[in-house]
Amino acid sequence: MKFTDGYWQLRPGVSVLRPGTVESVEPDERGFTVFAPSGQITGRGDTLNRPVVTVRFFSPAAGIVGVTIGHHSGGLPREPHFGLTTDDGFPVAVDITGITASLTTGELTARVALVDGWRVEFLHGDRLVTASTARSVGIVTDGEGRRYVHDRLALGVGETVYGLGERFGPFVKNGQTVDIWNADGGTASEQAYKNVPFYLSSAGYGVFVDHPEHVSFEVGSEVVAQTQFSVEGQSLTYYVIDGPTPKDVLRRYTALTGRPAKVPAWSYGLWLSTSFTTSYEEKTVTEFVDGMAERDLPLSVFHFDCFWMRQFHWVDFVWDPAMFPDPEGMLRRLHERDLKVCVWINPYIAQRSYLFEEGRQAGYLVRNPDGSVWQWDKWQAGMALVDFTNPDAVRWFTGKLKVLLDMGVDCFKTDFGERIPTDVVWHDGSDPQRMHNYYSYLYNKAVFELLETERGKGEAVLFARSATTGGQKFPVHWGGDCESTFVAMAESLRGGLSLAASGFGYWSHDIGGFEGTPDPAVFKRWIAFGLLSSHSRLHGSGSYRVPWAYDEEAVEVLRHFTRLKLSLMPYLAAAAQEAHRDGIPMIRPMVVEFPDDPAxxxxxxxxxxxxxxxxxxxxxxxxxxxxxxxxxxxxxxxxxxxxxxxxxxxxxxxxxxxxxxxRPGAVIPFGARSDRPDYEWADGVQLRLYAPAPGQRQRVRIPAPGDGPGAEFDVSFRDGVATAELVAGTSSGYDCVVAGAEVVGR
Structure with missing residues (x-):
C-alpha cells in the first residue's frame, strides 16, 4: 500500500508518526527493546503529548533477527499466527554502547544507531546487506482513521528481489506492488493462489513478514531504493534472514516455517486426468488407461476431476451412480493395473449436498455475525464453507474422506480455498482478515495429516492449489488455471520459479494448459516442460489430454519424455531428499544455483x-x-x-x-528402468560423469524409494577413466562412465 505522494508529500488524509530519536534501550536475555519518541527530547516538556515508537530486536534462530515495531500495545490478541519453529539454544550477543545497540546471531548483526536519528543496519559479518533509515518506519493513520505500520529496507545498486509466493508477472519483483492476498484469479493477472510474505534478495538475505493477513509490499515502487512492507494495525513483526547464499536463506527460512514433507515414489510418475468438464464414466476411464498401455506409455496415477460427484452436489463425496455404479470395483480394477487413484475435492459444501444440513446443525460451517451460515452462489449453488478452526469439523470432514480412502482412493487434489470471506465469524474466534490466507494452510493440513495417518508418513501427497507460509509442508502444489498457449506456459514457469524462491520444494502444472484446447505444437512442447518438473500431470478443462487426441507424434513425444524422467529417478530422488531435508526446491531459479553470475x-x-x-x-x-x-x-x-x-x-x-x-563435472545417476518411478533406484544404476575435471572425486548418494538405506558411491575420474565404489548401502549392480553420445538412451 502506498502512503506517499511522491517523495516529499503524503497522500491526502494520511498522517505518519516516525521514530525521531532513540530515548533509551532496555536489554533482555535474547535481544533488546528500543524506545524512540517521534521527535527530539531536549527537556522534560518534550515528553508530553509525544508518541513513542517501540521496537524490539530479538532472534528466534541462529542467523535470523526478528523486529517488532509497535505503537499502542493494548489491543486484543489476534489469531491465527503462523506456526514457527524457534530455537533458544544458540548464543546471541547483545552489545549496547553510548552510540549503538547491536544484536548478533550467527554471522548476522542488527545495529541500531542511538544518536543522530533513526538508522538500523543489518550486516553479514562486516558487510552491510540492508538498512532501515530515517523515513523507513511509519505508524500511519489514513483519512478513514485506519492504522497501519510499515518499514522500508534499503535496496542496493543492482539488487534484485524474488519470491512473495506464486506470481505470474515478472520474475524479478523490483518495481512491483505485491499484495499478499490469496485469490482465484488464474495465471494471467497480478493475483495469485499462493501468497507468501517472504522475499529473497540477491544481496544475500531474505525478509519474512510474520503476518497471515493482508501484507502489502512495495518493491522499489514507492521509494525506488527501498522495499516497503505494511500491515493494518498497531504492530508489525518481520524477520531478516541471513545468507550469504540464496540456499542458506532458504534453509533458514524453511527451518523456521517448515520443510516440505517426503512424498511417495509413485507420485513422480505420470498422472492422467479425466479433465474438468469433459464427459466421462468408467468406460471412458478404461479406454484411456487401455490406450496408454497399448501405446507403451507408462502411467502411475489416474485422477478423477470434479464430476466424479453429481452436479450441484459438490462436495458430498458420493460417486455419481449414473456414471460410476460400482466405484469400489472400479478402484479395485485400477489398482490391479498397478495404478494409484486421485480424486478432486474442495472445502466448499453445496446447499444440495447432504453434508450441508449435517454441517449446519453441528456448527461445522462458517457463520455470519448473526449466527446464520455464510453462503453464496459462486462456484456451487448456495455453497457454505467448512470451518477448519473447529476440531470437530476437521474430524467430520476428514472422516468423510476416510470413507474414500477405505474404498481405495490413494490421494486427493485439494482444489480451491482462496475465496475466503472476511465478514464472517470463526468457531475459535479467529480474526477474519488473518484467516483469509491462513485458511489454505488449515485446509491442506487437515487432508495431508489424514493421509499420513491412513497411508503412513512418506506416502501422503496432495495436488494443492492454494497456500501461504507453511503450506510447503503439505506437497504437492500445482500452478492453477492457465490458458493453453505458449504465453501461458511462460506465465506458469514464472509462477513456479517465484514459488520455489518462496520455500516450496515441489511444483507441477497442467501439461498443455487448462483453459481451452492446446494446438498440437503447444501440447507437445508442454509435455517436455511437464515431464521435466518435479511432478507431471496431464489435465485440462473442456477437452481430454490423452496424447492421441492431438496427433501420433504427441504419443511419441510423451513416451520419450516420460521414459527420460523415469530413468532419471535416482537423480530426482536425491533432489527431492534435499528439498525435504534442507528446504532447497527441486525446481530452482538459475539465480539460486548461480548467485555470483550476474547474467x-x-x-x-x-x-x-x-x-x-x-x-x-x-x-x-x-x-x-x-x-x-x-x-x-x-x-x-x-x-x-x-x-x-x-x-x-x-x-x-x-x-x-x-x-x-x-552441469560441468556433474555425476548424474540414471536408473535401470524407465517404465515406472518406484523401482530400486540404486540397482543397476549407471553413474554418468559429464565433462569431468582431471582428478575429480565426489560422493553420490542415491535414496531408496521407501525407508531403506539407499546407496552411496565414491566416484572419481583419473587418467581419462571414470570409476565408482559402493561405500554404503546396497546395490545389485552399477557402472560408471564418462557421458557421451554412446551412452545416451540406455
Missing part, C-alpha cells in the same frame, strides 16, 4: 532441476529457443553435444527434444 539475475525462461540439470523449455512452435549457460562445459543429456559457457545459446529443437543439460 542469471533476470532469467525466467529456464531453470535448474536439482543442482546439476539445466532445463530450457521450448516456448515457440518453430522450436527455436535461446538460453544461457554459466561458465564451463555443459553437456546435452540426450545427444551428448556440448556447449561452453558463459554464453547465450540459440538452438532449434524438434518436438522430441529440449535443452536439458548436465
Amino acid at each position: 542469471t539475475a533476470q532469467l525466467d525462461r529456464q531453470y535448474m532441476l536439482g543442482s546439476d540439470v539445466l532445463v530450457a523449455p521450448v516456448l515457440s512452435a518453430d522450436g527455436q529457443v535461446t538460453y544461457y549457460v554459466p561458465a564451463g562445459t555443459w553437456t546435452h543429456l540426450v545427444t551428448g553435444a556440448q556447449v561452453t559457457g558463459p554464453a547465450w545459446v540459440t538452438e532449434k529443437h524438434e518436438f522430441d527434444s529440449v535443452p536439458v543439460l548436465a
